[in-house]
Amino acid sequence: MDLSPHLPSSGRALVVAAAVVDDLRTPTRLLAARRTGPSVLAGGWELPGGKVELDETPLEALHRELREELGVVVEVGPPVDGPLPGRSWLLGERYEMLVWLAVVVEGEPAAIEDHDEVRWLGAGHLFDVAWLPADLPIVERLEARFGAS
Numbered sequence: 001m002d003l004s005p006h007l008p009s010s011g012r013a014l015v016v017a018a019a020v021v022d023d024l025r026t027p028t029r030l031l032a033a034r035r036t037g038p039s040v041l042a043g044g045w046e047l048p049g050g051k052v053e054l055d056e057t058p059l060e061a062l063h064r065e066l067r068e069e070l071g072v073v074v075e076v077g078p079p080v081d082g083p084l085p086g087r088s089w090l091l092g093e094r095y096e097m098l099v100w101l102a103v104v105v106e107g108e109p110a111a112i113e114d115h116d117e118v119r120w121l122g123a124g125h126l127f128d129v130a131w132l133p134a135d136l137p138i139v140e141r142l143e144a145r146f147g148a149s
C-alpha cells in the first residue's frame with residue numbers, strides 16, 4: 001500500500017503555491033508576496049504557499065498556507081502545469097511545487113506570516129518585482145492567461 005500518495009516519486013519534498021488572481025477566467029491582476037526568510041530567499045517575491053505536511057493533501061496544504069500567511073480563504077481553480085512528472089515545477093534540488101490558480105473569496109490578502117509585503121501586479125507589470133528564480137518560469141507561463149489591466 002502506498003502510504004504517501006501525495007509525495008513525488010523523485011524524493012523531493014512537495015511544496016504547493018497559488019497564483020492568486022482577481023478572476024479565474026480572465027485574470028488581470030496577480031498577487032505577489034515578498035519573503036522575509038530564510039536569508040537566501042528574503043526580499044524575493046513568490047507565489048504564496050509552502051510545504052505539504054505529512055497528514056494533509058496538497059490542496060489542504062494550499063488552503064492552510066494561504067489562511068496562515070495571508071489571512072484569506074480562496075477558491076482554487078485549474079492547475080498551472082509544470083514540466084515535471086505529476087505536472088510540478090522544480091524548486092532547486094530539494095523541492096518540487098504544484099501550482100493552482102485561485103481567487104480570494106474571504107478576506108483581504110495581508111503579510112501576516114513569512115512575508116513583509118504583498119502586492120497586486122497588473123497585466124503589464126507582472127515582472128515588476130524580483131521573483132524568486134524558481135517562480136519566474138511559472139509567472140512566464142501565467143502571462144499568457146492575462147488580459148489587459
Ligand code: DCM
Pocket residue numbers: 015016017041046047048049050051091095132134135
Ligand atoms: N518556494 C519557492 N517559491 C514559492 C514557494 C516556496 O521557491 N512560491 C521555496 C522556498 C523554500 C521551499 O520552497 O525553499 C519551501 O517553502 P516554505 O519555506 O515557504 O515552506
